[in-house]
Amino acid sequence: MKIKRVRIENFCCLHKVDIAFDEITSFIGPTGVGKSTVLRALDWFFNGEKSVALSTDDIHSAVAGAGGERISVEVEFDGLTDFDREALGRYAPDDAATVSIWRTWDNGEDKITGKALAYAPFDEIRSVLGGAMAKRKAYNELRESTPSLGLPPAGSEKAVNEAMLAWERAHRDQLTEAEVEDTHFFGFAGQSKLAQLIDFVFVSADLRAYEEADDQKASAIARILDHAVDRTEADAQLGEIEENAQLARQAVHDDVYGPALKDISDALSVEVAKLTTGRQVIVTPRPYGRRGRPRRHSG
Template identity: 75%
Template sequence: MIITLGITRPIRHLMLRTIVKIKRARIENFCCLHNVDVSFEEITSFIGPTGVGKSTVLRALDWFFNGERSLSLSDDDVHSAAKGGRIVVEVEFDGLTAHDRETLGRYAPDGVESVSVWRTWQNGEDKITGKALAYRPFEEVRKLEKATDLRRAYDGLREGNASLDLPRVVSKDKALEAMRTWELAHREQLTESEIEDTHFFGFAGQSKLGQLIDFVFVSADLRAYEEADDQKTTALGRILDHAVDRTEANERLGEIEESAHLARQEVHTKVYGPVLDDISAALSSEVARFTTGRQVVVTPTVHAPKPARTTFQVSIRDGAAETSVHRQGHGFQRALIIAAEVPG
């Protein structure tokens, strides 16, 4: 999916490497946008005079997908006409495949053609919410943050409604697993609920949308060469994470480092061992004059290096010359990032 905007400003591009598709976005009280509803096609262009909010639509989406990694909000970002100081960016996705449904789980059950997720900000609090099918009494239990409170509520529900036939559990995770298993087996008793869930963007290590869609905003003032570094937050880094499996190399490099560490320990023991044994014995003898039952032991400490990690770099060959991306013009730098993000 490609979104462009321009006319009175240099063109900006938003690139989405995606399986699911954005159907629409609703933006409320974000900077200069009071209440805007935008529909999207395979290629979408925003055309208009300076100051109407073309770039702001894209920056709102950037915040929706990437949060504080892209933009840290404050009260200054709330529209002046907002009541209550609440920012909302809601995105509806369609074109769901079987793989999408499996990844999104209860947020995209069979028969549902689209899924909506919205991110809200108010008074410094950032929340992510989605619509999902759930058993409402379970949702009251899931809202409890403390493990003891959640287990107590689960036990109360299990004992108070024996027809649910819920199993006994010994932990919060087991309680959550039991409720989810029950919901999968009793779809007819589920209703649509609005559920806060940071797992959409991976804050708890379970990025649901992150497995299906990747967002890169390339602005006219972007120092694009920075996006060509192999870092987790850059365009190149995210492309490599999707395309390159570093597991085998990391494991083999780890074995090399472990062998080297053992060799270093052996060298330290042979070189320093006899001297340190003498020092230990001398110190122990002196300490024994003042106390009993204790000995001093001096040993070498071998500091293991950090695990080796393969990183990649991009260079540009222009005729006989090969230079870094940093030395290329800004136009080429942006072209490189855009080209890297075009699907297919």
């Protein structure tokens, strides 16, 4: 799956921009026209919940202070694989060549929306205000008024959502295109649909070395290296070396400390037997690290 087109509205210096992407896309232009701003808008689209928070300062001057201050970044993807379709579910049906997802910031409210196939009456239930009870009521009313749907009873909002999704998967011929809000795209609820498909890393031209000094997952360079360097084989070999080394250390400790600790164990057991029955003390060596000797003997 790859980016096909990006549409940006009211983000910083970009009022309305529509950009088609190819295998390699270059932005060429003088300083200050918004080349980096396009990438920053994409950074907010993919990583807004983690590190990129917007404010009224990010609104384009044409709409700032005019009410209805809304920022929008829409990304259209193509080149969908079977893995992509499985992860995106109803947002990428088998007959769809592309999938569109957009993120909006409207007077401080951050929303994520995608175009999906849905059953229209279910969309009405999903949009019902008033919380879980109101949605359950709307679902039960539809279930009772249209028994031919064969909807199961549902006692919670989660059960309602699962029942509607299951019905939609089984009745694809009755679905139509709809705009569906869904926080699961970026893992807010632990599902992270896009995170398992694309990891967008924005490396600024003024990136400072000290900001990347720690090799952490969140750093831009570390994330790029995770994708560019396959550590699987090295990790497997290093893990085997460490396991063998641990076994060798244990053998040395058993050989050197074992006899003495057995004598200590026997002596302690004799003393404990004077106070209680059925008890025994066993002291064993515990190796520490690659070079160290045990700081204490444990039993």
